[in-house]
Amino acid sequence: MNKKVLAAMLSIAILCPACGQDIKAAETEGTTNVTYEAVDEYEYFNAMIDTYYDAMNAELGVIAWLKNTDPEEYIVQHKQITEKYHDLYDLDVSESIYDVFSEEDIQTVARVIESETKGAPFMSKVHVANVIFNRYQDSTCNFPSDLSEIVTQDKQFARQAKSATEETIHAMEYAYILGDTTDGAMWFNVDGIKSWAERNRERLFTDEVGHTFYR
Known part of the structure; x- marks a missing residue:
């Protein structure tokens, strides 16, 4: 027993x-x-x-x-x-990121979120994390099935950060455990920049740091 x-x-x-x-x-x-x-x-x-x-x-x-x-x-x-x-x-x-993904995957994604949101408020980090998790869970747009491959696709995400803060890890945990905060977004860009998503996908919202999200 x-x-x-x-x-x-x-x-x-x-x-x-x-x-x-x-x-x-x-x-x-x-x-x-x-x-x-x-x-x-x-x-x-x-x-x-x-x-x-x-x-x-x-x-x-x-x-x-x-x-x-x-x-x-x-x-x-x-x-x-x-x-x-x-x-x-x-x-x-509820499952956590540590139950589902490898430490390597978690650190890879955390560095991408850090690159995209360095100095941004916590919820901006959560929104970007949700875009990544939404791509991971999507079955319609031909995103890679591997989490690290999703964030290392060419011309998709910034990857210059060498490490991630604890706040960024917490944002990943928040996004995965508590669910999507973006209403299904799978793309984002800096507001005002012309992009494929801006021309072809539904605009959802712009957050306080100027990231505009699309689905």
């Missing part, structure tokens, strides 16, 4: 040693409350897992205000909370 599952079962046994006993969690501020009638260990376990998910979502709710005021701090705390519940209780949480 999975050790984390066993630990959860043992905690349930401590809470309710008598099978079939009603369990009513005390209503206390800052905790997730649940009332259920235990029938067997399987139902005990499922109820506890639901409680852990509720607790995790409650913690994420507490930091939700950061999403609009400090999105970089939001993704840092979001990761800390979800990783804690995954490690303690083996909960399924």
Whole structure:
């Protein structure tokens, strides 16, 4: 049996040693409350897992205000909370870039984002990261299927940066975990510059540093 599952079962046994006993969690501020009638260990376990998910979502709710005021701090705390519940209780949480891509891919993409957005606000970095991830997930425009090949295609992205800041890595994580912020953009350019996308694709928006996004 999975050790984390066993630990959860043992905690349930401590809470309710008598099978079939009603369990009513005390209503206390800052905790997730649940009332259920235990029938067997399987139902005990499922109820506890639901409680852990509720607790995790409650913690994420507490930091939700950061999403609009400090999105970089939001993704840092979001990761800390979800990783804690995954490690303690083996909960399924959103995949991160580290679950899907190699360290080489991550660093290659991070350097491209750094090149395109050096000195730009956090959300501008997130938008560029989303363009790259949107190309990776697209099946209609014949982009390469490999993440590093997408960003190293000729005349597609700047690549002069030799390293990337922690902020840029956080922007990649934000884009991948929390989803697209560009409404499906797969191209961008500096506003005012004539480009293939400007002539042929739908214009979506221009961000605060002058990047215009298209799909």
